[in-house]
Amino acid sequence: MRKNVLIVGAGGVSHVVAHKCAMNNDVLGDICIASRTQQKCDAIIESVLRKNHLKDPSKKLYSRKVDALNIPELIELIRETQSEIVINVGQSYVNMSVLEACIETGAVYMDTAIHEEPDKVCENPPWYANYEWKRQERCQEKGVTAILGIGFDPGVVNAWCALAQREYFDTIDTIDILDVNAGSHGKYFATNFDPEINFREFRKVWTWIDRKWVLQKVHSIRMDYDFPVVGKCPVYLTGHDELHSLSKNIAANSIRFWMGFGDHYLNVFSVLTNIGLTSEKPIKIADGVEIAPLKVLKALLPDPSSLAPGYTGKTCIGNYIRGTKDNKERAIFIYNTCDHAECYREVESQAISYTAGVPAAAAAILVARGDWDVKHMVNVEELDPKPFIALLDTMGLPTEVSEAPVPFEPPVIESLESV
Structure with missing residues (x-):
């Protein structure tokens, strides 16, 4: 103990x-x-x-x-x-x-x-x-x-992969991890966790396709998925932490991560990136002081914890998994939905x-x-x-499993570079 x-x-x-x-x-x-x-x-x-x-x-x-x-x-x-x-x-x-x-x-x-x-x-x-x-x-x-x-991702989604491999499938073809926040914080622009770490994620998309690493452009591949509770939302192919261990530990042909972004978020992010404010590389300002633009941007944006009191709506994170069980094709969506307002009432988050x-x-x-x-x-x-x-x-984070869920059919993903 x-x-x-x-x-x-x-x-x-x-x-x-x-x-x-x-x-x-x-x-x-x-x-x-x-x-x-x-x-x-x-x-x-x-x-x-x-x-x-x-x-x-x-x-x-x-x-x-x-x-x-x-x-x-x-x-x-x-x-x-x-x-x-x-x-x-x-x-x-x-x-x-x-x-x-x-x-x-x-x-x-x-x-x-x-x-x-x-x-x-x-x-x-x-x-x-x-x-x-x-x-x-x-x-x-x-x-x-x-x-x-x-x-959660990484974390809970990894546990769901292990559960699927142990109990739901004999063979796994694809795992698509889908993460969407359908909530509203009421701010013009904000990130839900540390903006410095958040924006650093959106430089490269390394994904696991046909048992090899494939490089894609950020926010270049979009799909719309009809999620439980929150409904149809756009998600974009994104690189993410859990793929780096799941590719080694889970016997699936392809494992991909998709994150939800609205048009407003992508437009603002694009402008910030194009003018250099999401760069982690230090620059010299007029008085000779060196500072990374991303740290300035972090200081300007709302503290993620400050968003909690007025946040409304829900999140949905789930694994869409396809494979076979007892020589029959099978597809499940294993997921959780979480309510912003309920979280605030419980723990002020x-x-x-x-x-x-x-x-x-x-x-x-x-x-x-x-x-x-x-x-x-x-x-x-x-x-x-x-x-x-x-x-x-x-x-507070119950798991739901949907058999034969709404099909998830991503486009053919061609490699820019493979490892």
Whole structure:
């Protein structure tokens, strides 16, 4: 059994993780939230207490200041707080330093996205092989549990792939992961999570077609899909974290990721990109100061957590999977819908942060109980999906399965470049 949780980061996802961990602190023990800006951590704690979500008031909920890139400082914090589970929901630039601190202390490590280096965008596949997977042997040698990509996508969608492979199909031809936000935040333009990380995703589209990596242009391939609850929405072929591990661990011919974008979003994004504001490369301004335009844009746009109070509408994320079972063709859509307003009523968050944060808290519970404390490094699809999905059903993210759903027929995708 593991106890005591350290949450690294104090953004919108951390906010949800803290609420859900507090609601289960009889299992998880003390909870510390740590960030460079301790005031943000304290604001999350105020929200948890305001909603009366601290299940066991005898357990501590407190904050600390930490530089997550400083490995000795992180090691000291893990030991001081006696944290046996570390949930890294800081920017993905800090993944390697937090992971290293966990390996040194023996704490469980989990994150919600692949590591990124500030000067490297959309690295070639399989991206995990450049960073996290290089630490696999050390995790194995030291008996350290490291669970990679335990948000929603990546995370829950990976578990659905594992469930489909185990129970719904004998062979899988295609997996299409579809993610649409049909909600409205009322702002002229905003991103639902860290805009710096968000915009960096939209440089290259690496996708898995016919068991090889294929490169496509961003926002160049569109399909319309009739989603449950939210209805027909446009989705665009996009590269995404989970493809980099699913291509290795799931026996499917093609695995693709599609994300929903409205015309207004794409128009604004196109203008920002064309004038250079989405660039991560530093430029010199008149007084000689160097700054990356993307960091300026991040400072100008609304904080994603500020969108929550007025957000309306729903999200739908699902896997459209085709293959065979008992020598017969089969297609399923396995999915979740989430309501922005309901998320705000429960934990004072919008649904995008909610869908990313709840799975990380659920994974912490499974580790604390011993179900997922595997003593080595894994991506989510390598774990037993059933206890995870069952737990999510009770924590606000129920899974639905539709047999013979609305057909999803993407166009033939020709390769610009293959690996």
